[in-house]
Amino acid sequence: MPEVKIRKKVTIVEEIFHEGGPVATAPLRRAAVLAVIHNPFAGSYVAEISGFMDDLTPLGLAMAKSLVAALGNDPQLIQGYGKGAIVGSAGELEHGALWHVPGGYAMREVLGGAKAIVASTKKVGSPGTRLDVPITHINASYVRSHFDAMEIGITDAPRADEILLALVMTTGARIHERVGGLKASEIKGQDGLR
Amino acid sequence: MTTSSEASAKAKIRKIVTFVEETHTEMDRAIVPPTRRAAAAAVIENPFAGKYVDDLSALMDIGEELGGLLTARAVAALGIPGRAVESYGKAAAVGENGELEHAAAILHPKLGTPVRKAVEKGAALIPSSKKRGGMGVAIDIPLGHKDAAFVRSHFDGMEIRIPDAPRANEIVVAIAITDSGRPLARVGGLTTDQIKGEDGLR
Numbered sequence: 001m002p003e004v005k006i007r008k009k010v011t012i013v014e015e016i017f018h019e020g021g022p023v024a025t026a027p028l029r030r031a032a033v034l035a036v037i038h039n040p041f042a043g044s045y046v047a048e049i050s051g052f053m054d055d056l057t058p059l060g061l062a063m064a065k066s067l068v069a070a071l072g073n074d075p076q077l078i079q080g081y082g083k084g085a086i087v088g089s090a091g092e093l094e095h096g097a098l099w100h101v102p103g104g105y106a107m108r109e110v111l112g113g114a115k116a117i118v119a120s121t122k123k124v125g126s127p128g129t130r131l132d133v134p135i136t137h138i139n140a141s142y143v144r145s146h147f148d149a150m151e152i153g154i155t156d157a158p159r160a161d162e163i164l165l166a167l168v169m170t171t172g173a174r175i176h177e178r179v180g181g182l183k184a185s186e187i188k189g190q191d192g193l194r
Numbered sequence: 195m196t197t198s199s200e201a202s203a204k205a206k207i208r209k210i211v212t213f214v215e216e217t218h219t220e221m222d223r224a225i226v227p228p229t230r231r232a233a234a235a236a237v238i239e240n241p242f243a244g245k246y247v248d249d250l251s252a253l254m255d256i257g258e259e260l261g262g263l264l265t266a267r268a269v270a271a272l273g274i275p276g277r278a279v280e281s282y283g284k285a286a287a288v289g290e291n292g293e294l295e296h297a298a299a300i301l302h303p304k305l306g307t308p309v310r311k312a313v314e315k316g317a318a319l320i321p322s323s324k325k326r327g328g329m330g331v332a333i334d335i336p337l338g339h340k341d342a343a344f345v346r347s348h349f350d351g352m353e354i355r356i357p358d359a360p361r362a363n364e365i366v367v368a369i370a371i372t373d374s375g376r377p378l379a380r381v382g383g384l385t386t387d388q389i390k391g392e393d394g395l396r
Contacts, residue, residue: 009228011214013271017207027209130357151357154215155332 002040042090042161060106080170088158096122114138144181145173234267235368243291243363253299262308277314289360297324317394346383347375
């Protein structure tokens with residue numbers, strides 16, 4: 001399978017102190033690491049694409065490690081995660097699906113075996129297209145306080161023959177979470193759901 | 195009764211967002227080392243939203259505070275010493291209940307001094323832009339060489355946006371810095387090795 005050609009990397013870190021309510025003692029931090037890569041399948045239908053997932057694995061691991069570094073360099077600080085992809089106009093949605101395994105595997109690996117499925121979204125889009133990357137708790141998908149999303153995008157990407165790959169992590173719940181449901185303190189941590 | 199400047203000498207910050215961009219390839223050419231730029235933006239309460247206030251000195255003080263804070267964040271995000279910064283720029287976007295002059299009060303009187311201190315020298319004008327807009331508005335921060343405004347390889351801009359800011363009563367204040375010029379600069383003009391660095395222009 002083809003090599004992974006990276007044009008650009010972008011890191012975004014948000015530090016949230018409040019949203020009109022009490023100022024948090026520890027601000028919520030959310031970060032996204034984005035990579036813009038060449039889409040080797042752009043321009044025509046290619047039947048066999050799945051081998052490219054293996055090629056993406058080292059990039060996924062590098063991006064997951066950068067995310068942990070951007071949020072304080074301690075995997076123990078990470079409580080939520082998500083992933084996404086925007087495929088340029090000469091590609092197809094299925095090319096974005098190539099990111100599920102290497103992106104998700106990388107974050108679980110770097111976080112020491114997180115249990116919950118990594119929430120994800122993807123679309124075909126033009127340069128500057130925005131993507132709302134969903135976020136859930138890393139060990140139990142039903143933890144309501146950690147349902148969140150981070151909007152990402154890059155002004156000049158993805159070009160037609162590119163894919164924008166995204167990984168997102170957070171250090172906690174929504175800043176003023178108060179709608180009940182399963183709490184992080186109640187996680188059993190066996191099935192990745194509760 | 196307190197004056198406006200005493201009442202809000204410190205910025206009330208809701209969030210801070212940093213952005214780092216690295217360009218590794220452009221038009222199939224490897225960029226070695228990658229060009230890198232960073233922006234740090236603070237979302238603050240606009241103490242003067244919704245009313246005309248004549249004395250904007252509180253916002254000038256906020257500008258001074260944010261100039262130091264945001265430049266430190268952006269420099270740290272690139273992981274370089276301040277003196278290694280090559281170009282810089284600043285911008286503000288005022289929420290719909292504010293006034294363009296509020297952006298001017300933050301950006302122009304006092305913000306530059308701590309920025310220059312952080313990047314060591316900074317003889318050149320800090321290029322700036324300002325606008326009023328809704329949440330998620332694109333903010334194009336102009337970039338120019340910090341010691342010689344005419345260095346053509348470093349004329350650039352960095353677009354940032356924050357999806358949930360500025361709210362109507364907020365202002366987004368941003369500083370951008372780089373450790374390099376454009377990825378494949380080749381339109382001539384003054385080059386970095388020709389900088390005299392005396393007048394801020396050449």
